[in-house]
Each structure stands twice: as C-alpha cells, then as structure tokens.
Amino acid sequence: MAGRDFDAQVVLSPKNSPRGNLLSQYVCARITRMNDVDIGLFDRDWNNTIYFFIMNSDEQIYMRYGGREAKSPDTYLNLSSLELALEKGLELHRRYRRGELKKVERPKPLFPAQIPLLVERTIARNACVECHLIGDYQNIQREQDGKLDKLTHLYRSPDIKTLGIHLDVPKGLVVKEVRDGSEAAGMKSGDLITRLNGTPVWTFGDLQYLYDKVPRNAPRIQITVERGREPVNLSMALPKRWWWTDLTFRQWTVEARVYFESVALSDSEKREHSLVEQDGFASRVKRVDMFAEMMKSHELRVGDIIFGVDGVEHDELANTAELFIKLRKTAGETVTLDVIRDGKRMQMRLKTYRMSFRK
Amino acid sequence: MKTQKQNCILYAILACVVASVVGPLLAQDEEIYWLENYSEAIREAKRTQKPIFIEFRCEP
Numbered sequence: 572m573a574g575r576d577f578d579a580q581v582v583l584s585p586k587n588s589p590r591g592n593l594l595s596q597y598v599c600a601r602i603t604r605m606n607d608v609d610i611g612l613f614d615r616d617w618n619n620t621i622y623f624f625i626m627n628s629d630e631q632i633y634m635r636y637g638g639r640e641a642k643s644p645d646t647y648l649n650l651s652s653l654e655l656a657l658e659k660g661l662e663l664h665r666r667y668r669r670g671e672l673k674k675v676e677r678p679k680p681l682f683p684a685q686i687p688l689l690v691e692r693t694i695a696r697n698a699c700v701e702c703h704l705i706g707d708y709q710n711i712q713r714e715q716d717g718k719l720d721k722l723t724h725l726y727r728s729p730d731i732k733t734l735g736i737h738l739d740v741p742k743g744l745v746v747k748e749v750r751d752g753s754e755a756a757g758m759k760s761g762d763l764i765t766r767l768n769g770t771p772v773w774t775f776g777d778l779q780y781l782y783d784k785v786p787r788n789a790p791r792i793q794i795t796v797e798r799g800r801e802p803v804n805l806s807m808a809l810p811k812r813w814w815w816t817d818l819t820f821r822q823w824t825v826e827a828r829v830y831f832e833s834v835a836l837s838d839s840e841k842r843e844h845s846l847v848e849q850d851g852f853a854s855r856v857k858r859v860d861m862f863a864e865m866m867k868s869h870e871l872r873v874g875d876i877i878f879g880v881d882g883v884e885h886d887e888l889a890n891t892a893e894l895f896i897k898l899r900k901t902a903g904e905t906v907t908l909d910v911i912r913d914g915k916r917m918q919m920r921l922k923t924y925r926m927s928f929r930k
Numbered sequence: 931m932k933t934q935k936q937n938c939i940l941y942a943i944l945a946c947v948v949a950s951v952v953g954p955l956l957a958q959d960e961e962i963y964w965l966e967n968y969s970e971a972i973r974e975a976k977r978t979q980k981p982i983f984i985e986f987r988c989e990p
Contacts, residue, residue, distance in 0.1 A: 578987055586960050594962045597983040600971035601964040605986070608968065613986065620988040627982060628975035657983065664981035702988035 574621030577648040590650065593657040597625075605700040611681030615780065616727035617706030618821055620644065622776070623653075625660035630677050633663040635776035640730050641817040647775040651741035656774050663773075688712045707823040714825050714901070721898055722787040722888075725826055726814045729782050733813050736764075743774060746796070756807040758796060765802065766795035787814050812888065827902040827923035830860035830868045833877060835890045844911060846878045847885045853878035854891035869921040872912065879909030896923060 582601060584591040602608060612630060615622050615637070621644075622637035636656050638647050666672050683689050683700045689708040693700045706727070713719040731738075735750030736758065744764040746753075764772060767781045785792055794805045818826050833854035836846070846853045856875045863869055871877070877892035878884055880900075889895035892908065900906060902925035910917050965971045968984070975982045 574987070578985070581985065582962070582964060584962055586962060591962060594983060596980060598971050598975045598978060598980045599962055599964045599983050599985075600968060601966060601985045601987060602968060603966070603987050603989050605988070608986070622986045624984050624986075625981060626984065628972050630972070633981070660981055660983070668979070702986065 574644060574648060577645065577650075578621055580650060581653065590654050590657070593654060593661070596661055597657070605702060605705060606683055606694060609680045609682060610705055611678045614678065615776075616783070617702045617704075617709075618644075618728070620702060621648070622702075623656075625656065625663075627664060627667060629674065631667065631672075631674060633660050633667075634773040635780055636774050638774075638776045638779040639728055640732070641728070641820065647738075647740060647779075649740045652743045652774070655743045659773050686712055688715070703821065704823070707821075707825075710825045711823075719825065721826070722814055725818060725824065726816055727783050728779060728816055729785075729814045730816055731778065731782065733810060734807060738775065740775075744772065744778060752807050752810060753794075753805075756794070756805045757803075758794070758805055758807075759798065762796035762798050762803070764794060765797050766793075768793050769795075785809075812890065812894075815894070821926075823926060825902055825925065826897050827900050827904065828862075828868075828926055829893055829896050829921065829923055830863035830866065831856050831871050831893065832858040832860075833891045833893045836876065844876065844878070846876075850885040850887055851878070852880075852884070852886050852889045852892055852895045854893065866924060867922070868924065869908070870919055871908075871910070871921070874912075876911040877908050878911065881906050882909075884909070896921070902926075 581590075584594055586592070586595055612632075613624060615635065616639070619637050619639055623635065624632055625634045625636070626632045634656060636653060640646050663672065683705060684694060686705075686708055688711055689700065689704065692698075692708065693704060710719060710724050713724060735753040736746060737748040737750075739745045739747035746758060746760055746762045746764065748760055749758045764778060766772060767778060768785070770781055772778045772781060782792075789809060791809060792807050794807055796803050796805060818824055819828075834857050836844075836853045836855060838848050841848045841851055841853055844853070854877055856871050856873055856877065859871055859873055863871065880892055880895050883895070886895050886899070889898055896906060900923060902923055905920060905922045908919050908921050910919055964985075965974065971982050971984060974980075
C-alpha cells in the first residue's frame with residue numbers, strides 16, 4: 572500500500588534517533604480523517620495518500636514534503652531527504668520568529684462540506700472523506716458546473732523527468748542526472764535546485780507543487796540552482812504536453828476510460844498511410860485492456876492504426892487518438908473511430924467509461 | 931517454607947503490576963507523541979513556540 576512503510580517509519584521514529592531528535596523539536600500531528608481539514612490551505616494533488624507540511628501556528632507553510640510520479644507513489648519518499656527537510660524547517664522557523672521571513676497571505680479556506688457532491692456521497696452517509704475522493708468530487712463538481720479545465724484540474728502531478736531532471740532522492744533537490752531540456756538549459760549533475768520561477772523550493776514536494784502551478788501554455792520556466800555556492804539561473808523550454816501524466820491508476824476520475832494504449836505514428840509512417848502530418852494524432856494500438864471485451868467498449872486490436880475520432884484527425888494538444896479522447900470527450904461518451912487494419916480503412920464504435928468503483 | 935513461597939508469589943505479582951504500569955510509560959517516553967487534531971496542534975504550537983510537522987495520511 573502506497574506510503575504505508577514510510578508512514579510507519581516516520582511515526583514510530585525513536586526519540587533518541589537523529590530523526591526522533593528533529594521531530595521532538597516540532598509539534599507533530601497526524602491527521603487521518605479529512606472531513607474537517609481546510610483543503611484550501613492544504614491543497615495538493617489529492618492522489619497522494621501521504622503528504623506532509625512544515626508550518627507554524629500562524630498557518631504559514633514553510634514547505635511541503637511528498638509528491639509522486641505516475642508509476643509509483645513512493646519514488647520521492649525517503650527518510651534522509653525528510654531529515655533534511657526537518658532541519659531546514661527548524662531553520663526557517665527560527666528566521667520567521669526573528670521576523671526575517673515575510674508573512675504570505677493565507678489561502679482562502681475551503682472545507683469538504685462546501686463541495687455539494689462530496690457531502691452527498693460521503694459526509695451525508697457518514698463515510699470517511701478520503702483524500703482521493705476530495706480531488707475526484709471536486710472535479711466531477713467542476714465538470715457538472717462547466718468549470719472543469721482538464722489540463723490543470725486532472726494532471727496535478729507533472730513529472731520533472733519530462734524535463735530530463737533526475738534527482739538524487741536521498742539528497743532532496745540535488746540533481747543526479749540531466750537529459751533533454753534540462754541538459755540543453757545548462758543544468759548539471761550535482762546542482763541543487765533552489766527556486767522555480769523565482770519562488771524558493773526546499774523539497775521535491777515544493778518543486779512539484781509549484782511546477783503544477785505553471786500555466787499549461789507557458790513556453791518556458793526559470794529554474795535557479797546552487798552550483799559551488801553560487802546561484803545560477805536557467806531558462807528551460809517546456810516540451811509539448813509537459814503537464815501530461817498517466818492517470819489510469821486513479822480512482823473515480825473524470826478522465827474517460829478507453830481500455831487501450833497507443834503510440835503516436837512517426838511522420839514517415841503518417842506519410843506512408845497518407846495521413847495528416849501536422850498535429851495529426853494517428854497512432855498505433857499497442858495494448859488492449861481485457862476490460863475492453865468485458866465492457867463491450869470496442870473491438871480494437873493491437874497493431875490497428877486509429878487516425879480519426881468523430882471525423883477529427885488532428886489536435887494541437889493530443890498526439891495520440893487515446894489522448895484526444897481523454898482530453899476532448901466526456902467519460903461515458905461513445906465515439907466513432909477511423910481505423911486502418913491490415914491496410915484496410917474501416918470505422919468502429921468505442922464506448923468510453925467513467926471509472927465508478929474503488930480499487 | 932510456606933511464607934517464603936507466598937512472598938515469592940507476592941513479589942512476582944508486584945513485579946508484573948510495576949512492569950505493566952511503568953513499561954508503557956517508558957515506551958511512550960521513547961516515541962514521538964502525535965496529535966490527531968489540527969486545532970490542538972495549532973494551540974500546542976502557540977504555547978510551545980515550536981513549528982508544526984503535520985502528516986496527512988489517508989488510511990484504506
């Protein structure tokens with residue numbers, strides 16, 4: 572179970588251990604029921620089942636600890652980096668008490684009881700308001716109210732690896748390896764990431780939370796690193812779809828379930844099949860989920876090329892038919908696919924589903 | 931002989947009672963105390979001037 576071991580190791584830290592000594596200098600709290608939690612103040616991607624904040628009694632948040640990537644919820648949970656965060660938290664608290672840190676405006680309070688769907692489905696039934704339910708019902712509510720922006724509301728844990736940044740996780744924000752965009756921007760192994768777009772970051776949790784706040788159409792971000800005790804500013808180009816992550820692990824999401832995976836065709840493959848090249852989302856099916864047959868969702872086979880959805884063949888954001896459906900269609904909708912199978916063009920129906928059960 | 935045996939039993943019972951009372955207290959003292967209420971954490975932080983480390987854990 573995600574975070575269970577880490578949770579136990581933190582909570583059961585012996586007082587006479589280095590971590591216990593650090594924790595003893597804090598008021599420690601562990602909240603397992605979200606019913607009365609101010610989700611405005613403690614905003615995050617609600618698909619983190621474990622998340623920490625270091626703050627003070629004025630409700631000023633010094634830093635966050637947690638965060639995840641699609642393939643694992645545990646990648647960035649590490650006792651050594653947590654100890655670094657706890658040490659930094661004590662330092663920031665001393666500076667705050669000396670008046671050296673500017674007080675920031677507290678986010679507007681928002682409680683689960685203010686989200687009607689969440690009340691209807693959990694609180695009114697005396698059920699626990701689980702973290703992921705907060706995110707899911709917020710989004711379903713937004714969808715019903717016509718306020719859902721899928722790019723910002725669904726994809727809340729953008730992956731820094733899309734920039735080629737690989738961290739030395741036990742050392743917090745020390746960079747272990749750079750590739751692609753980060754390498755092109757001049758980031759180096761051993762750099763310590765200190766700011767994103769000018770705002771200080773102390774942990775991966777801070778970095779991912781701020782990365783998520785970057786407008787989805789932003790062309791670049793500014794990352795400041797410490798190199799040999801000197802700050803170095805790096806301007807990094809954001810790749811197309813930098814915000815995208817695989818959401819299939821999530822529950823009750825408003826993202827349409829399509830029960831197949833596809834990979835974008837190369838330009839030469841598109842030419843070979845006389846398909847739209849510029850922004851064309853023609854893609855080859857690489858996996859068909861067993862639920863497709865069970866749910867009678869579609870009859871796609873591995874190797875099929877999908878080049879159109881409801882007559883549309885290109886999109887400025889989606890590079891595959893799979894992503895086009897997820898971004899542009901509502902869960903539960905039925906669409907018509909244009910497909911090439913064994914060189915022959917055909918059309919077929921695909922019914923999308925909304926995941927409505929808990930794993 | 932009988933008195934000696936009775937004393938042994940008495941000491942054994944006393945040892946068990948002391949262990950059952952003092953043991954958990956010592957154990958508690960060796961572990962970090964975690965509050966389960968946010969308002970209480972704020973009050974305690976105001977009183978002690980300590981920062982707060984708060985964990986949100988969704989338990990299945």
